Amino acid sequence: MTAVKRIPKDQIAIEGLTGDAAIAHALKQCDLDVLAAYPITPQTIIVEDYQKFAANGEVHCRVIPVESEHSAMSACIGASAVGARVATASASAGLALMWEILYCAASMRMPIIFTVANRALSGPINIHNDWSDTYGARDSGFIQIYTQSCQEAYDTTIMAFKIAEDHKVLLPIMVCIDGFILSHNVERVEMLPTKAVENFLGVREPFIKLDPDNPITMGPLALTDYYFEFKEQQERAMEAVPEVFAQVETDFEKMTGRRYGMFEEYRTDDAEIIIFTHSTPGGTAKATVDVLREKGEKVGVLRLRMFRPFPTKEIVEVVKNAKAVIVFEKCRSFGAPSNPLALELRTALYDLEKRPMVVDFVIGLGGRDCPPTTIVEGYEKTKEYLKKGKAPLYETMGVRK
Amino acid sequence: MSEKYNEIPMAGNIIEPGNATKYKTGGWRAQRPIHTDETCLWVKNGTCGLCWIYCPDNSVKLIEKDGKYIYEFDLEYCKGCGICANQCPTDSIRMENE
Ligand code: SF4
Ligand code: SF4
Numbered sequence: 001m002t003a004v005k006r007i008p009k010d011q012i013a014i015e016g017l018t019g020d021a022a023i024a025h026a027l028k029q030c031d032l033d034v035l036a037a038y039p040i041t042p043q044t045i046i047v048e049d050y051q052k053f054a055a056n057g058e059v060h061c062r063v064i065p066v067e068s069e070h071s072a073m074s075a076c077i078g079a080s081a082v083g084a085r086v087a088t089a090s091a092s093a094g095l096a097l098m099w100e101i102l103y104c105a106a107s108m109r110m111p112i113i114f115t116v117a118n119r120a121l122s123g124p125i126n127i128h129n130d131w132s133d134t135y136g137a138r139d140s141g142f143i144q145i146y147t148q149s150c151q152e153a154y155d156t157t158i159m160a161f162k163i164a165e166d167h168k169v170l171l172p173i174m175v176c177i178d179g180f181i182l183s184h185n186v187e188r189v190e191m192l193p194t195k196a197v198e199n200f201l202g203v204r205e206p207f208i209k210l211d212p213d214n215p216i217t218m219g220p221l222a223l224t225d226y227y228f229e230f231k232e233q234q235e236r237a238m239e240a241v242p243e244v245f246a247q248v249e250t251d252f253e254k255m256t257g258r259r260y261g262m263f264e265e266y267r268t269d270d271a272e273i274i275i276f277t278h279s280t281p282g283g284t285a286k287a288t289v290d291v292l293r294e295k296g297e298k299v300g301v302l303r304l305r306m307f308r309p310f311p312t313k314e315i316v317e318v319v320k321n322a323k324a325v326i327v328f329e330k331c332r333s334f335g336a337p338s339n340p341l342a343l344e345l346r347t348a349l350y351d352l353e354k355r356p357m358v359v360d361f362v363i364g365l366g367g368r369d370c371p372p373t374t375i376v377e378g379y380e381k382t383k384e385y386l387k388k389g390k391a392p393l394y395e396t397m398g399v400r401k
Numbered sequence: 402m403s404e405k406y407n408e409i410p411m412a413g414n415i416i417e418p419g420n421a422t423k424y425k426t427g428g429w430r431a432q433r434p435i436h437t438d439e440t441c442l443w444v445k446n447g448t449c450g451l452c453w454i455y456c457p458d459n460s461v462k463l464i465e466k467d468g469k470y471i472y473e474f475d476l477e478y479c480k481g482c483g484i485c486a487n488q489c490p491t492d493s494i495r496m497e498n499e
Contacts, residue, residue, distance in 0.1 A: 109412045170411070208414060217415035225402050230413050232406035 004200060004254045013191045019182035022150040022189045023089070023115045023175070024049035026157035028059055029197040030113075033084035036064035036075035040094035041127045042179035043117040047089055069094040073101035073112075080110035081218050083206035085161065088112065091179060092119035095133045099140075105172045106141025107234060108219050111164030111204070112172040114142065115157060118279065118330075119179040120366045128367020129179040130330035131279070134307075135340045141234055143173040143241055144308040146278040148264075150187035153177045155258055156305075158197055162248045167207050168240040178280040180367065192256065200255060238309045245306070262311040264303040265318055267293060271300030273382060274319050274356075276345060277328040278304040281363070281370055285328070288375040299379065304341075312348045319349070324357040324391075326382050328375070330364040338394040359385055360394035368398050426458055430481035432496040436472055441493040444470050452485035452494060461485060 017025065024046045027035065035054075037047040054063045062079075066072045072088050080086045090098060095116060105112050116134055120126040134144060145160065147153045153175065160173045177183055192200075210218060222230055242262065253259040266286045268274055275285045282303030292299050302318055302325075304311075319325050329341040338346065342360035349355045359382045364370040374397060385391035410416050442449035443463055447470045453461040460479035464471040486494040 107412060208411065208416070215418045217418075218412070220413055220415055222413045226409065226413065229404070229406040229409055233411060236406070 004251045006257070007192055007196050007255055011193045011196070015189055015191060016186045017150055017189045018045065018184050018186055019150045019153050019177040020045035020117065020184065021049055022154040023157050023177070024053070025191055026154045027087050028053045029192065029194045030087070030158060030161050030201060031085060031198055031203070032059065032061040032087055034062050034064065034076070034079035034086045035088065036066050036072045036079070036086075037088045037090065038066055038069050038072050038094060040069070040091050042119060042183040043089045043091045043094070043115070045183070046115055046117070069097040070101055073098040073105060076112045077101065077105050077108060077110050080112050081108070081210045083204065083209035085165075085204045086110070086112045087115065089115040089117070091117045092121055092133045095137065096121060099137070102137055102140040102142060104219065107230065109170040109237070110172055111161070111170055113157065113160045113164060114172060114174045116174050116176045117179040117183040118176050126366040127179070129181050130365050130367065132331045134174055134176050135331040137174070138308055138340060141171065142308065143171050143238075143306070144176065145173065145306050146176045146304065147182070148279055148282045148303065150182065150189050152260060153182065154189055154191065155252065155256070156260070158200070159248050159252050161201050163241070163245055165204050166244045169237055169244050170207055171237050171241070176279065181280045196255060200251065241309050242311065260305055262306040262314060264305065266301040266303065268300035268302060268318055270298055272298040272323045273326060273379065274322045275299065275301045275326045275328065275375065275379075276304065276319070276341070277301070278307070281328050281330070284370060284372055285375050288372040291372070292376070292379065297379075310344050310348070315345070316348050316352065319356055320352055322356040324359060324382050324386055326378050327358065327360045328363050328370070328378060329360070330362070332362050332365065332396070342394060357386060357391055359391045362394060362396045363398055370398065374398060425477050426480040427477045430479060430499060432481040432483060432498055433476065434474055434479065434481070434483070434485055434494050435497050436474065437493045438472060440491045441472055442491060444472050449490070451488045451490065455484050455488045457482065457484065
């Protein structure tokens with residue numbers, strides 16, 4: 001890779017793209033060797049568009065139309081093992097069918113990029129957005145990055161390869177967009193020239209690969225005597241992510257002027273109440289906060305991007321002086337004391353002597369709309385809880401009960 | 402087996418082909434095969450060898466030396482599965498508790 005330079009405006013293509021199309025375009029420019037995927041709503045357009053590029057000879061990539069998601073991830077691992085740059089896409093039930101192989105991809109240290117259009121899980125069967133699918137996979141060993149806009153999805157997909165393929169990391173990454181809300185809505189996207197993306201990423205240099213002239217075995221058995229040590233290796237790789245992530249973002253910023261961070265802070269500086277969420281509700285929350293601020297409310301938003309590894313220390317720094325943190329999350333962990341995002345936050349805050357109150361709202365399951373009024377309702381409730389000095393561990397909002 | 406996490410290859414990759422020989426499966430054995438020369442077709446005339454074909458751990462050693470046929474087990478790797486005893490057409494192998 002040569003030094004990264006700012007790309008002049010006249011070389012940037014501006015198009016109206018859906019989230020899916022933005023990701024497909026990013027993948028097109030990332031010089032993939034193999035893409036193996038099975039269609040599933042609302043991800044289908046990613047693979048559909050990419051197959052068109054392949055059919056038109058616009059990419060030099062082997063597209064494998066497999067018979068299931070289990071096979072898709074398996075084919076990705078096989079290709080990644082020989083040193084290929086590999087991507088796949090899925091959602092919901094498709095992601096669930098990959099389950100076993102997700103863990104193989106992560107533990108075998110395959111830098112596969114897996115774009116996910118977040119969608120509710122069955123049943124009842126539902127094609128709309130919530131985060132149950134990837135939240136369920138939060139312990140699979142994948143890095144998880146959640147994006148809010150089509151531009152961010154495009155940029156993050158490109159950066160993901162550079163993070164995953166770094167020899168300090170070598171872990172697969174889920175790049176997540178909200179199904180339909182982002183996957184099917186058109187936004188303005190600035191696209192880099194393909195040469196610039198190729199220059200930014202370079203060719204993947206595998207740390208180790210399957211090679212008939214130099215035979216090795218990947219993915220063998222490890223029992224009581226070694227398994228634990230390999231899990232330790234995986235954890236260390238996760239710990240290396242923030243540093244590599246920051247370096248990749250710095251290079252990307254030089255090229256584009258854009259940088260996102262592990263999370264976005266929006267008007268949090270003097271905020272007494274901070275809203276903690278991610279993906280598209282992050283955008284809704286920011287717009288709502290602007291209105292609340294005009295009314296004199298001291299409120300801000302912490303929009304998470306990286307859920308795995310969870311930026312624990314950094315988040316504590318942002319929220320520790322707030323009176324309350326309001327979590328809005330689109331997932332219910334049935335039978336749990338609260339829900340995945342709030343559980344992480346509460347664990348992060350537990351050791352503080354003086355902690356902000358954490359209020360957890362489960363919203364938008366199965367794609368139930370989450371308009372700004374949802375945010376305002378949660379905000380008003382939180383102010384009540386602050387007055388009382390007590391809040392429930394979690395509550396659902398927007399359900400008829 | 403005392404290596405730390407950073408002293409072993411990444412992800413359990415086996416970078417030295419054939420190193421399974423370092424893993425002595427004989428330690429798994431609860432029963433050991435006992436062979437009888439008298440009825441064994443290999444010892445008689447150098448034929449059969451079914452036990453040798455079926456043994457999953459290459460632990461049956463059929464040896465030819467000075468025109469004689471010799472029969473041995475490699476107990477470092479024999480895991481005592483009893484497949485040889487099951488396959489033998491002349492009941493020349495029986496399994497005995499360790
Ligand atoms: S008991 Fe099993 S491992 Fe041992 S020699 Fe017979 S077949 Fe081979
Ligand atoms: S199967 Fe029985 S008869 Fe045949 S070689 Fe083995 S021990 Fe001898």
